[in-house]
Amino acid sequence: MxxxxxxxxxxxxxGQEHECVHAIEQMKAAGxxxxxxxAPIPCEHILSxxxxxxxxxxxAVLLGxxxxxxxxxxxxxILSLNWPHIxxxxxxxxxxxxxxxxxxxxxxxxxxxxxxxxxxxGRLPNLQEFAGYSQRFSSDQFGLVVRCDPEDAxxxxxxxxxxxxxxxxxxxx
Amino acid sequence: xxxxxxxxxxxxSYADIDRDVLKTLETPGRVYWAGVAFLxxxxxxxxxxxxxxxxxxxxVTGLRQPAMWAVYITNFVFWVxxxxxxxxxxxxxxxxxxxxxxxxxxxxxxxxxxxxxxAGLFPIIHLGRSWYFYWLLPYPNERWLQPNFRSPLVWxxxxxxxxxxxxxxxxxFGMVPDVAAARDKTAAGIRRTLYSILGLGWxxxxxxxxxxxxxxxxxxxxxxxxxxxxxxxxxWDFAMAQLPGWHSTIFAPYFVAGAIFSGVAMVITIMxxxxxxxxxxxxxxxxxxxxxAKVVLFTxxxxxxxxxxESFTVWYAGDPYExxxxxxxxxxxxxxxxWMMIFCNCLVPLLLFSPRVRTNLKLLWVITIFVNIGMWxxxxxxxxxxxxxxxxxxxxxxxxxxLTEFLITIGSFAWFLFLFTLFCRVIxxxxxxxxxxxxxxxxxxxxxxxxxxx
Numbered sequence: 001m002x003x004x005x006x007x008x009x010x011x012x013x014x015g016q017e018h019e020c021v022h023a024i025e026q027m028k029a030a031g032x033x034x035x036x037x038x039a040p041i042p043c044e045h046i047l048s049x050x051x052x053x054x055x056x057x058x059x060a061v062l063l064g065x066x067x068x069x070x071x072x073x074x075x076x077x078i079l080s081l082n083w084p085h086i087x088x089x090x091x092x093x094x095x096x097x098x099x100x101x102x103x104x105x106x107x108x109x110x111x112x113x114x115x116x117x118x119x120x121x122g123r124l125p126n127l128q129e130f131a132g133y134s135q136r137f138s139s140d141q142f143g144l145v146v147r148c149d150p151e152d153a154x155x156x157x158x159x160x161x162x163x164x165x166x167x168x169x170x171x172x173x
Numbered sequence: 174x175x176x177x178x179x180x181x182x183x184x185x186s187y188a189d190i191d192r193d194v195l196k197t198l199e200t201p202g203r204v205y206w207a208g209v210a211f212l213x214x215x216x217x218x219x220x221x222x223x224x225x226x227x228x229x230x231x232x233v234t235g236l237r238q239p240a241m242w243a244v245y246i247t248n249f250v251f252w253v254x255x256x257x258x259x260x261x262x263x264x265x266x267x268x269x270x271x272x273x274x275x276x277x278x279x280x281x282x283x284x285x286x287x288x289x290x291x292a293g294l295f296p297i298i299h300l301g302r303s304w305y306f307y308w309l310l311p312y313p314n315e316r317w318l319q320p321n322f323r324s325p326l327v328w329x330x331x332x333x334x335x336x337x338x339x340x341x342x343x344x345x346f347g348m349v350p351d352v353a354a355a356r357d358k359t360a361a362g363i364r365r366t367l368y369s370i371l372g373l374g375w376x377x378x379x380x381x382x383x384x385x386x387x388x389x390x391x392x393x394x395x396x397x398x399x400x401x402x403x404x405x406x407x408x409w410d411f412a413m414a415q416l417p418g419w420h421s422t423i424f425a426p427y428f429v430a431g432a433i434f435s436g437v438a439m440v441i442t443i444m445x446x447x448x449x450x451x452x453x454x455x456x457x458x459x460x461x462x463x464x465x466a467k468v469v470l471f472t473x474x475x476x477x478x479x480x481x482x483e484s485f486t487v488w489y490a491g492d493p494y495e496x497x498x499x500x501x502x503x504x505x506x507x508x509x510x511x512w513m514m515i516f517c518n519c520l521v522p523l524l525l526f527s528p529r530v531r532t533n534l535k536l537l538w539v540i541t542i543f544v545n546i547g548m549w550x551x552x553x554x555x556x557x558x559x560x561x562x563x564x565x566x567x568x569x570x571x572x573x574x575x576l577t578e579f580l581i582t583i584g585s586f587a588w589f590l591f592l593f594t595l596f597c598r599v600i601x602x603x604x605x606x607x608x609x610x611x612x613x614x615x616x617x618x619x620x621x622x623x624x625x626x627x
Contacts, residue, residue: 037379041610055387076322083319100328108335118388126374135357140187
C-alpha cells in the first residue's frame with residue numbers, strides 16, 4: 001500500500017439496494033476491502049455483504065438488564081431492612097412484590113444501556129464529516145465510498161459502473 | 174421490487190416520501206395557530222382551577238369520604254391507557270413485522286409520550302399537598318422513612334416512570350435517521366441547527382446502521398413486556414385493595430386489553446384529522462385505518478368478554494357486598510355511566526365488522542370518539558362507583574363531579590393535543606425511513622379496496 005496521503009476515494013451512488021449489494025460483493029471478490037456504505041434505510045443485505053458481525057450492543061443491553069434487576073431487588077431489600085416496618089403482616093423482605101421493582105428496573109436499565117451503547121459503538125454524536133457523504137444518501141440513494149490507491153481507482157470505478165452505479169466520482173482522500 | 178429513484182407507475186419513490194413528509198414541517202397557517210391558542214386557553218383555565226384547588230384545598234373537588242379517588246385517578250388511568258397504543262404499534266407490531274405500522278407508529282409513539290406526560294400530572298394534582306409527590310420515590314424524607322415497596326402505589330411510580338423514560342428513548346431512537354434526513358433537506362437556520370443537534374451527526378453509514386438496528390430490536394424486545402406490565406401494575410392499584418368491585422384477579426389482563434382498545438382508538442381519532450391537515454393522504458392510507466380499526470374491534474370483543482366475566486364471577490361467588498356494588502352499577506346511581514360505557518365499548522365497535530365502515534373515515538372517527546368516551550367512563554365506573562359502596566354501609570355515598578375536576582379534565586385533553594400539535598410541526602410525524610423500507614407495501618395500500626378516495 002502506498003502513502004495514505006496519496007490515496008483516493010471513489011464514490012458511487014446507486015438507485016437500488018440490490019445494485020449496491022451486488023457492487024459490494026464484486027469488490028469483496030476482487031480483494032477490495034476498504035468500503036464504507038451509506039444507506040437511507042437499514043439494510044441487512046448490505047451489512048452481510050460487508051461481512052459485519054452482530055453488534056456488541058447485544059452484550060451491553062444484557063449487562064444493563066442484569067444490573068437493573070440486581071439493583072431493583074437490592075434497592076427494595078436494603079431500604080426495607082433500613083426501615084423494617086411490618087405492613088399488613090407481610091415479611092419485611094417480601095420477594096414477590098419486590099420482583100415488580102426488579103422487573104421494572106431491568107427494563108429501564110436495559111433500555112438506557114441500549115441507547116448509550118448505540119451512541120458509544122456508533123460513535124455518536126459525530127462532529128466530523130464522512131468522506132464522500134452526500135445529502136442524497138439520507139434521501140433516496142445508496143452510496144459506496146472505496147478508499148484505494150490511485151492505480152486501483154480505475155478498476156473500482158469500472159466495477160461500480162458495471163453493477164449499476166448512477167454516478168461515480170473520485171475525490172482525494 | 175423496484176423502489177428508490179425509479180418508481181414504477183402507481184408506486185411511491187423515496188423522493189416522494191421525503192417530499193410529502195417534509196412538507197408537513199413547513200410554516201403553518203393561521204388556522205393552526207388559532208387552534209394552538211384555543212388549546213392554550215383551555216390549559217390556562219385548567220391551571221387556574223388547579224391553582225385555586227391548591228390555595229383552597231381539596232374541598233373544592235367532589236372528593237368526599239368514601240370516594241377519595243374519582244375523576245383525577247380516572248384521568249390518570251385513562252391517559253396511561255392511551256399511552257399503550259404507541260408501544261403496542263412501535264414495539265409489538267415491530268417484532269411481528271406488521272407492515273402497516275410504518276405510517277402510524279411515529280405519531281402513536283409521540284402520543285404515548287404525551288399521554289404519559291399528561292397521566293403523570295394527575296397523581297400530583299390529586300395530592301392535597303402536591304409538593305410532597307416525591308415521597309413515592311425511594312428517597313428518604315426527614316425522618317429517614319423509606320417508601321413501602323409492598324405498596325402498589327410505589328410499584329406504579331416505578332412502572333410509569335420506567336414507561337415514560339423508555340417511551341422517550343424509543344421515540345427518539347426512531348427519530349434519529351429521519352431528523353438527519355430533515356437536516357440535509359433544510360436550509361440553514363434555527364430548524365437546521367435543531368435537526369443537527371437531534372440528529373447527532375447521523376450519516377447512515379453501515380457501522381451506524383449495524384448498531385442502530387440491533388439496539389432498536391432489543392429496545393422493542395424490552396418495551397413489549399413493559400407495555401403489558403405497566404397497565405397490569407396500574408390495575409393492581411385497585412385489585413390489591415380489599416374493596417368490592419376492585420379486588421379481582423381479572424384486572425391485569427382486562428386493563429391491558431382496555432388500554433390497547435382506547436389507545437388505538439385515540440390513534441385513529443387523532444390521525445384522521447391530522448392526515449388531512451398535513452396532506453398525508455398518500456402515505457397514511459385507508460389500508461392503515463382498516464387495520465387499526467380491526468385492532469379496535471378485536472380488543473372491543475375482549476372488553477365485552479371481560480365485562481361479562483367480571484359480572485359472572487361476582488354473581489357466582491355471591492358475596493353480598495360485591496353483589497351490592499354490581500347492583501348499583503347496573504341499576505343504581507352509576508347506571509347511566511355504566512350503560513353508556515356498554516353502548517360505547519361493546520355495541521358501537523361492532524359496526525367495525527363491516528369493511529365499509531372501517532374504510533369510511535368519517536364514520537370511523539365518530540366510532541373512535543365513542544370508544545374514548547366509553548373507556549373514560551369505564552374507569553370512572555370502576556373507581557368512583559366501587560368506592561361508593563364499601564364494606565361500611567353507613568359511609569355509602571356517591572360521587573359528584575365538581576367544576577374544578579371538570580375543567581382540569583378538559584385541560585388534560587387540551588394539554589395532550591397541544592403537545593402533539595406542536596410536535597407534528599417540528600418533527601416528521603411519519604417515519605420516512607420506515608416508509609421507505611416498506612415502500613413496496615404501500616402499493617398494496619393504493620390498490621382496491623383502498624384505492625377509492627377517502
